[in-house]
Amino acid sequence: xxxxxxxxxxxxxxxxxxxxxxxxxxxxxxxxxxxxxxxxxxxxxxxxxxxxxxxxxxxxxxxxxxxxxxxxxxxxxxxxxxxxxxxxxxxxxxxxxx
Numbered sequence: 001x002x003x004x005x006x007x008x009x010x011x012x013x014x015x016x017x018x019x020x021x022x023x024x025x026x027x028x029x030x031x032x033x034x035x036x037x038x039x040x041x042x043x044x045x046x047x048x049x050x051x052x053x054x055x056x057x058x059x060x061x062x063x064x065x066x067x068x069x070x071x072x073x074x075x076x077x078x079x080x081x082x083x084x085x086x087x088x089x090x091x092x093x094x095x096x097x098x
Contacts, residue, residue: 001026004055008064019055026052037085 004022007014014022028045035041047067054064078085 001051004051005066005068008054008058008066011060011063013060014055014058019058022055023052026055 001022003018004014004026006012026048028048031044031048032041035044047069051066054066058064
């Protein structure tokens with residue numbers, strides 16, 4: 001996914017094989033067990049769907065920006081809204097199984 005974001009940000013060509021690989025590994029199935037909160041699940045699914053749609057439509061003719069949210073930014077924004085609920089995360093399994 002990071003490669004996809006980088007390539008879209010720099011108007012780089014994405015081969016169809018690479019596009020399909022990025023789409024495959026940005027599927028919700030690979031992340032569904034990473035967050036504990038249902039609210040966090042819904043938010044992450046929304047961002048994954050947005051990313052996948054951008055990758056599918058990307059043709060290399062213009063820069064495509066994908067929002068980037070660090071954990072610190074998310075926590076700071078929650079605090080600013082007065083939301084003191086914790087962000088429950090689990091270790092992410094980054095392995096790619098083909």
